[in-house]
Amino acid sequence: MKVTEHIKLAKETQFSFEILPPLKGQHIQSIFDNIDPLMEFNPPFIDVTYHREEYVYKDAGNGLLKKQIIKKRPGTVGICSAIQNKYGVDAIPHILCGGFSKEDTENFLIDLDFLGIDNVMALRGDPVKSETYFKAEPDGHTFASDLVSQISELNEGKYLDEELENCCETNFCIGVGAYPEKHMEAPSLDSDIHFLKKKIEKGATYIVTQMFFDNEKYFQFVEKCRTAGITVPIIPGLKPIATKKQLNIVPYRFHVDLPEDLILEVIKCKDNTAVRQVGIEWCVTQSKALMMAGVPVLHYYSMGKSENIKTIASEVF
Ligand SMILES: NC(=O)C1=CN([C@@H]2O[C@H](COP(=O)(O)OP(=O)(O)OC[C@H]3O[C@@H](n4cnc5c(N)ncnc54)[C@H](O)[C@@H]3O)[C@@H](O)[C@H]2O)C=CC1
Ligand SMILES: Nc1nc(=O)c2c([nH]1)NC[C@@H]1CN(c3ccc(C(=O)N[C@@H](CCC(=O)O)C(=O)O)cc3)CN21
Numbered sequence: 001m002k003v004t005e006h007i008k009l010a011k012e013t014q015f016s017f018e019i020l021p022p023l024k025g026q027h028i029q030s031i032f033d034n035i036d037p038l039m040e041f042n043p044p045f046i047d048v049t050y051h052r053e054e055y056v057y058k059d060a061g062n063g064l065l066k067k068q069i070i071k072k073r074p075g076t077v078g079i080c081s082a083i084q085n086k087y088g089v090d091a092i093p094h095i096l097c098g099g100f101s102k103e104d105t106e107n108f109l110i111d112l113d114f115l116g117i118d119n120v121m122a123l124r125g126d127p128v129k130s131e132t133y134f135k136a137e138p139d140g141h142t143f144a145s146d147l148v149s150q151i152s153e154l155n156e157g158k159y160l161d162e163e164l165e166n167c168c169e170t171n172f173c174i175g176v177g178a179y180p181e182k183h184m185e186a187p188s189l190d191s192d193i194h195f196l197k198k199k200i201e202k203g204a205t206y207i208v209t210q211m212f213f214d215n216e217k218y219f220q221f222v223e224k225c226r227t228a229g230i231t232v233p234i235i236p237g238l239k240p241i242a243t244k245k246q247l248n249i250v251p252y253r254f255h256v257d258l259p260e261d262l263i264l265e266v267i268k269c270k271d272n273t274a275v276r277q278v279g280i281e282w283c284v285t286q287s288k289a290l291m292m293a294g295v296p297v298l299h300y301y302s303m304g305k306s307e308n309i310k311t312i313a314s315e316v317f
Contacts, residue, residue, distance in 0.1 A: 001090055002173035003119050004205045006044035007233050007296045015317050016235075017300040017309060018047035021075040031079055032086065034306040041313045045090040046083055047121060047208075047299070050076045052099040055130050077108070081115045090119055092175065095151075097141040098125030098134060105141070105150055106160055113170045121175040122147045122204065145198045148174055152203030176204040178234065180212045180221035184255040189221075193228050206232050208299055211239040211250075213282065214259050215289050236290050239301040240308050241279035243272050280311050287316040 006014065017038060022030045035046065051073035060066040080091035095108060112120065124144045127134045136142040141150070157169040176199040179192060186192035196207070207230075212218050222234050241250070241258075247266055251258060262282055269275045287298050298316070302309045 001044075001118075002205075003045055003090070003092070003175060004173055004233070006090070007206070010044070010296065013291045013295055013317075014044050014297045015041040015300075015313055016043045016045050016047070016297050017302045017306075018049060018237075019079075020049045020303050021051065021073040021079055022304070023072055024070075024074060028075075028079065028082060030304075031082075034302065034304055035083070035087065037306050037310045038302070038313065039087060039089075041317050043089060044297075045092050045119065046087075047092045047094065048076050048079050048083070049073075049303075050094040050096050050123075050125075052096060052125060052128065054128060077111055077115070077117075080112075080117055084116065091117060092119040092121050093117060094121045094123055095147065096123050096125035097136060097144060097147050098128070099137065100141075101137045101139040102141070102150060102160055103139070104137075105147065106154065109151060109154055109170060109172070112172075113168075118171050119173045119175065120151065121177070121208065122151060122199075123177050143195070144176055145195065145202050148176065148199050148202040148204050155203070173206075174204045175206050175208055176200075177210065178207045178221070178225075179210045179255075180217040181210070181256050183210075189224065193224055193230070196225070197228055197230050200230055200232055204232070207234045209234065209237045210256060211237050211254060211301055212256055213241075213262055213286070214257070215286055215293075217257075218290070219293070233296045235297045235299050236295055237299045237301060238283055238286060239303075240276075240283035240312060241266060242276045242305065242308055244269065244275055276308055280308050283308075283312050284315045287312060291316065 019034060053069050053071050056068050056070055057065040058068055076093050080093045083091040122144050141147045151172050151174050154170045155172055157167045159167050178196050182189045183192050218236050247263060265278045266275050269278060290298060300309045
């Protein structure tokens with residue numbers, strides 16, 4: 001079922017989360033072990049991230065380095081299908097512009113359609129680790145809005161090969177990302193919201209936000225979006241802080257601010273067990289206030305660590 005239908009049917013705020021495929025060589029059981037403890041909170045859907053190729057340089061043994069292209073976390077589509085089979089819950093694969101030509105995208109979508117997956121999260125994707133700026137494939141999309149257009153066209157039975165006739169229409173519900181504190185490359189929040197609206201006009205029907213640690217940022221962002229004429233559900237994305245190191249990693253990697261109070265609480269902690277507790281409490285407080293405000297879904301970035309998400313969900317749902 002589509003995310004938008006889940007939202008329409010629900011009477012209360014729902015619980016969802018996001019996982020990443022295991023490192024290559026790991027068993028899929030590691031994924032189930034993380035999902036199992038969260039199933040009691042009845043997630044209507046589970047997101048599975050997509051991880052593009054990375055460039056690594058290996059010693060060629062002759063004093064030179066050999067460039068290799070590897071995928072460290074393959075398996076997004078297989079995991080989605082396995083989740084739908086095992087739990088009967090909708091799985092949402094992330095689909096990226098990066099690393100995909102339009103033809104690759106079309107074939108990826110055909111696989112999803114054949115597997116009975118009818119939701120996708122359409123993202124541009126981060127630059128490859130060795131590069132600063134995002135670079136599209138020669139015949140790929142530069143912005144998530146272009147990817148949304150291609151998916152919408154497939155939903156109308158329009159394939160890349162115009163000579164194909166009487167083609168099946170797919171039926172994807174398309175989600176997109178948004179940034180309450182502005183995407184790092186956007187010159188202003190208004191400009192970012194302008195392009196967010198383009199993604200909706202091209203066919204996206206719901207939004208999931210980047211993580212944030214101050215609910216005011218989310219509420220103000222939603223208000224700005226509504227003023228700009230964006231009417232679709234805006235699902236808040238949350239991540240509990242779990243280690244001291246994340247005080248530096250999170251602002252650096254995700255370009256979001258940490259509130260001073262949270263930073264001070266974490267600095268005071270003796271060890272990461274104490275940090276985890278602070279992160280859990282902060283996230284519970286955020287979650288309860290968002291729920292009171294009537295958000296349709298609380299979406300947690302669990303990224304393969306379900307214990308703190310379970311503790312939070314037990315207090316909130
Ligand atoms: N929010 C989420 O749930 C997730 C976000 N991400 C990451 O978020 C980042 C961006 O992804 P998206 O938001 O999907 O990218 P996007 O393509 O919507 O936006 C990327 C940047 O380009 C600008 N932009 C968008 N359309 C434009 C256009 N037509 N002309 C000029 N500028 C335009 C935006 O304002 C933004 O600064 C990536 O780094 C992605 O990997 C990854 C996974 C999940
Ligand atoms: N720019 C950007 N790229 C993304 O891939 C991304 C976003 N933003 N925002 C939304 C989700 C959330 N994502 C993530 C990704 C990793 C962690 C995380 O907790 N990372 C661990 C390290 C885990 C690992 O790499 O094995 C950390 O300690 O930060 C959280 C959320 C991925 N998504």
